[in-house]
Amino acid sequence: MKTRMVSLRTRLTALYGGLFLLAGLILLALNYLLVERNLPMGRAVARQMMAPEGAVVTDRVQVDPESLRLINESIDNYRSSALSTLVVQSAVALVIVALLAALFGWLIAARALRPVHTVTATARELSAADLHQRINLDGPADELKELADTFDEMLERLAKSFDAQKRFVANASHELRTPLAIQRTLIEVAMAHPEVSPQVTALGTELLKAGKESERLIAGLLVLAHSERGLERREAIRFDEITRTVVGQSGGEAAERTVEIHTDLRPLTVTGDQVLLEVLVTNLVRNALAYNLPGGTVHIEVGDSHALRVRNTGAPVPPEAVAGLFEPFRRLSPDRTDDSPHAGLGLSIVRAIAEAHDGSVHAEPGRDGGLLVTVDLPGN
Template identity: 55%
Template sequence: MRLSIRNRLTALYGGLFLLAGLALLVINYALVNSSLPDAAGFVATQPFSTSVPYPAGATGADAPAGAGPALARPPHAIRAATEIVVSDYRSTTLSTLLVGSAIALLVAAALAVFFGWVMASRTLRPLHTITSTARKLEAGRLDRRINLDGPGDELKELADTFDGMLDRLGESFDSQKRFVANASHELRTPLAVQRTLIEVALADPEAGPELRKLGEHLLLTNERSERMIEGLLVLARSDRGLACRSPVRLDEVVATVVETTAAQATEAGVTVETRLPARTVAGDPVLLERLVTNLVANALTYNFHGGWVHVEIGGDPALTVRNSGPVVPADAAAAIFEPFRRLDGERTGDSRNAGLGLSIVRSVAAAHDGEATARPGARGGLIVDVRLPPHGDSTRS
């Protein structure tokens, strides 16, 4: 069984107090023992008169038969009686001291454990704050700080160091996101120019077959690059979080996306079925539409001719997209959310996609205080669940 630091500190406090109490008890016992008179020594140092009479009328055990006032006690009897009394007094005193000290030590040890528990809890409270803050941090959510109040001790220094580290990490991530967004934006113009030049060249009636073949290949490559740049822009935007939120009817967004992708579904020979009860979430309608579009497009692209796609809105998860298709290894399902990550086999066969679709899904879900998870279907394909907080339950603005 693993003990927490608080339990260990409590045990340490209680154990140290118990050892100190035992040492105090031994010292006290030794001092009292040395201060009490020894029976034999005490009797040896006392003068006893040989003319001490028995009390008048003493009978039985108090005096021998026929004893009277004229009879005196023998000195050896007086010494023996005194030695017994002193010995009993010494034994009784030491026993009382041991019992009383043991009871007091147990009570004090119990109080020491209790107060040790309280002290350990108060001492470790800043560490719990640091741990709680660290658990809530993500690459896209570095805005939380500990801001620990209190004396300038080691824990305050640790919390301030942690906050300073978060400041530096936040600046680094923001700089990286700005670079991606700016670079993606700057690349869109030359790609558009290239596409225009290629289309003009293909429109030339004197263009030969080889030139047309090369032009079509360049157009496909250019189109894929444009989709990748557009995906990077959306990814950078969603990673920066949401500036504002508004109520969004998720069922209406899904219905619009399904209608928009109907031609793609017909071309792929895939049947799309939906179950769309009313559901309102708080977020950005443009980003949510991109999330749903990427999920549906991914389910249509990596599917069989004659396959199916089920899109369902629920409570938790808010959105579930299931599709038939090739078997997805269980250990590789979570990896498909990484940028530019594709699985082996047929899921890598379509070179038109940049590998950012599900990365954008995860990023948009995280920006809405939700999450996206994936798992393999029982008979192949993929099941993607998206959890989104309902309108009014969002924790970040």
Template identity: 50%
Template structure:
């Protein structure tokens, strides 16, 4: 139940309790009041009203003067009739007033909660790359104005923090990649020397492999930091076309691992960053190939969601959630060329696109990864 509905219910409930209490008080006071002591006689008369001796709204006459067909009511009967009339009329008035109170409560609650709607609307428009929205609530310095100003101050601090993080990532990207590129060049030059010995060549190959791992690790960390910050730009991307490109890119790796692809897709349009989406699919495919067995298969299905499964070794169900954490792998750290960031990047990119990623063990061995990305609903023309 929404807060506006609850506030309206509270307003109406308080009004009903007060109204019922007021009716009860009036009914109790009326029960102790009786202006008549001898009864009431009802008869037709043609005399002008100003010539009648009226007491409490009734004409007082002698009993002997009453016609034979006169109706006589006792005080108890009159009192019962009056109290019943007052009770029913009060109940009808209370129902009508309660309906009006519900409507007024709904209107007042909407006016009271209007600043909260502004806060919610501003929060929904915020993204990591667009923190320029502010509430700037006008009004008296009450609690809601204080809340809006506090929210604006928090956004100012967040914008400053994100700007600092972006500068740090850009500087780190340059500072970390440059020495690795220099090291790789020096190693390649040393290996190309005519007097390079076999031991030096083996050492150089090992150093190049270590250097490549370091570069991939840095690229993965920077990509993870970028996707965690959200999307800087959005554009319409055909996900099925990216899958075809990434499958082709992983072709040589699949051949070396004796793994085949089984791909089934349909036109699927999403809104997002094509580079990050390519990284998401590429990581899924490379993981499915690397953690597979010779002669195995990588199945790629794209219909309502993207499903990538392989036929690798058995994966314990309790170990699956930890695979989405950075640097978490089933195999030993030195037993594979992976950096342990593949599924972490997949999950981060999916979240940046308002999607989700989950995994489960594949029957007979391997892993099934399901990625749900919001589809725009636009279909490719036939």
């Protein structure tokens, strides 16, 4: 059972009210003792009024014992009534003032914590695509001002780091793809020569295959780095239409693998980057087709409860291995030297894109083998 967190404002209010109530109780106890000591007591008055011979006299009148007893009782009743009234009225006043103190404590705590709320609100609005907001807290040079200034300095360092990463990704996109494109062109030109030998043709085919896999790996790494930086733009997108397009483009691969695709695509609009969302759907569909059995099936759903669900048939997946599938370069097979054409980036990219859209992705083993992957996005 999850324990509900008590806010700092509530705790400060309880602390203020509790300390005031404790101080009021101490003051009430001291006041009671002082009043109790100074109120007259019936027996003390009787002793002062009684003469040495046993007759009760005063300076002017003679008082008999019965009258003295009545006076004694009256003084004791007055004393008891006064003390009771003091306790009751003081307790009522203490409760009222304690409630007022708690109310003022609540207001004072809100004012004292306002800079903390400013820091929290700024942190929530930040994203990897926009790290240029600052708190710029005004006020005396106290602990809260120091906290806000430290937070601003941290944001400055993060902004410089992300800008450097963005430049690196842009440069890597050009520097890594260009040599591969040149290499592919040279191989194709060499293979197109009329006097090329069968051995060179076979070698060129393998080199083109290796180059294609390298290009796919680099493209996956760049998409992963881009999605982990966050979104630079957001727009309303029909997610069901994107999924329908990807499924249509995957029909040839499904036929080649003798896998049937079943869809249930309900209208759904989400906010995000269309290119990245298309990559997300493409990776899930390709994974569902690639890690399947001949004659298997792939079920794809787009709906209100979940943005996307992709379920396929295939080899059983151990539950303890599911979490590791979302790590880069991780596949179900522990051998990285196998002949699989996949680099193990598909689900890593899916998770990064989902988190960049403030969403989440969850996977679990299918009941009949394979994997069930569920993607949740804001607005669905």
